[in-house]
Every structure is written in structure tokens, then in C-alpha cells.
């Protein structure tokens with residue numbers, strides 16, 4: 001049985017108060033932050049997704065669990081800081097057009113910031129033209145796109161094409177990720193990098209920019 005049983009149950013129920021208290025208690029008890037995240041919070045969202053697929057829960061419950069997870073993540077965020085104040089590079093990140101899922105994207109954003117990148121987060125449902133406009137404005141080293149729906153994945157190549165048309169593509173590296181996205185898909189759409197999770201997104205970003 002998981003040591004995070006009470007936390008898991010609270011996230012499934014969408015009980016924010018208990019989930020936040022359980023997260024704090026796990027931290028106080030010296031639990032590893034990565035464990036709280038992966039075994040307590042992320043694994044629970046997989047369970048929530050399965051219950052949704054089986055028709056056991058519906059959108060409002062899924063939304064409540066998502067909100068609960070995000071409140072717990074606020075406690076973990078400061079613990080991801082590496083303490084290096086020099087910016088490692090600029091990252092422009094967003095969830096692609098038509099897609100409202102932002103927990104994974106927020107996690108990537110949080111870990112990137114913690115690792116010393118300067119992150120501009122465009123939020124969710126970001127159309128290609130918004131990526132282009134903001135890229136022209138902030139001059140990022142990396143444009144990072146997240147998608148959680150197989151139906152919104154095509155917005156990734158559309159965004160790459162828009163960057164190309166605006167003459168921005170050659171000035172940035174493009175990284176993609178999200179549950180339905182694969183390394184193969186990244187090759188297929190000529191993205192520069194794919195990461196399966198927030199931790200590897202950081203190491204891949206460093207690799208893209210030649211930082212150790």
C-alpha cells in the first residue's frame with residue numbers, strides 16, 4: 001500500500017484541504033519531493049483519467065482533482081529551485097490550440113524555472129499566431145509545446161509551420177511533449193526535441209542549448 005494513501009484519496013475526491021495538509025505532512029516527514037510528485041500526485045491523475053474513461057467519474061470531478069493537484073504543487077514549487085540566479089536561457093511555453101490541459105505544462109514550466117531558465121508561459125489553448133507573436137517579442141531560445149489530446153497534436157506542426165513562415169523557426173529550438181506525444185512524432189514534425197516528463201524536459205533543454 002502506498003505511503004501516500006491519504007494524499008491519493010484526497011486528490012481523487014478533490015478534497016483540497018486534506019490533500020494540501022497531506023502534502024505538507026509528507027514534506028515535514030522528510031518524504032522525497034520527486035516521490036510525492038510521481039507516486040502521490042501524477043500517479044493519481046492517471047487513476048483519475050482511468051475512472052473517467054470507464055465512466056465512473058465525469059468532467060466536474062476530473063476538474064476538481066486537477067485543481068487539488070495544482071494546489072499541492074504550489075507547496076512543492078519552491079523546492080525545485082536550483083539556486084542559480086543566472087538565466088540558462090529563455091523558454092516560451094504553452095499548451096497548444098484547442099487544448100485546456102495545463103498541469104503537465106505547469107510542471108515543465110516550474111521545473112525549467114527551478115533549473116534557471118527564464119520562462120514565459122502563454123497558458124492554454126495557444127494558437128500558432130500567439131506563439132509566433134510572443135516569440136518575436138521575447139526572443140526565446142526554446143519554444144516548448146504541450147498537448148494532452150490526440151486531437152490537438154496537429155496544432156504542433158501547425159505552430160512550427162507558422163514559426164517558419166514568420167522567419168522565426170531558424171532562431172529557436174522546438175521542444176514538444178505531453179501524454180500522447182512521442183519521440184517518433186517529434187521526428188515526423190521536425191521538432192528539435194521531445195521529452196516524456198518534466199525532469200527530462202529540463203535535461204533535454206540543457207542539451208539543446210549545449211549546457212551541462
Ligand code: B1M
Nearest residue numbers: 046049100101102103104144146149150177178179197198
Ligand atoms: Co482530460 N483527457 N479531457 N481533462 N484529462 C485526458 C488527457 C485523457 C487521457 C483522459 C481519458 O480519457 N483517459 C483524455 C484524452 C484522450 C486522448 O486524446 N488521447 C482526456 C479527454 C478526452 C478530455 C476531454 C475531451 C473530455 C471531454 O470533454 N469529453 C476534455 C478536453 C478539454 C480540452 O482540452 N479541450 C478534457 C478536460 C479535462 C479537464 C479540464 C477536466 C482536466 C484538465 C484540467 C487542467 O489541466 N487544468 C482534465 C484532466 C485532469 C485529465 C487527466 C485525468 C489528467 C491530466 C494530467 O494533468 N495529468 C488525463 C488523464 C491522464 O493523463 N492520465 C486526461 C498529470 C500531468 C502531470 O501529466 O499532463 O501528462 P501530463 O504531463 C506529463 C507529461 O506528459 C510531460 O510532463 C508531465 C510529467 O512530468 N509533459 C511534457 C507534458 N507536457 C509537456 C511538454 C514538454 C515536455 C513534457 O515539453 C514542451
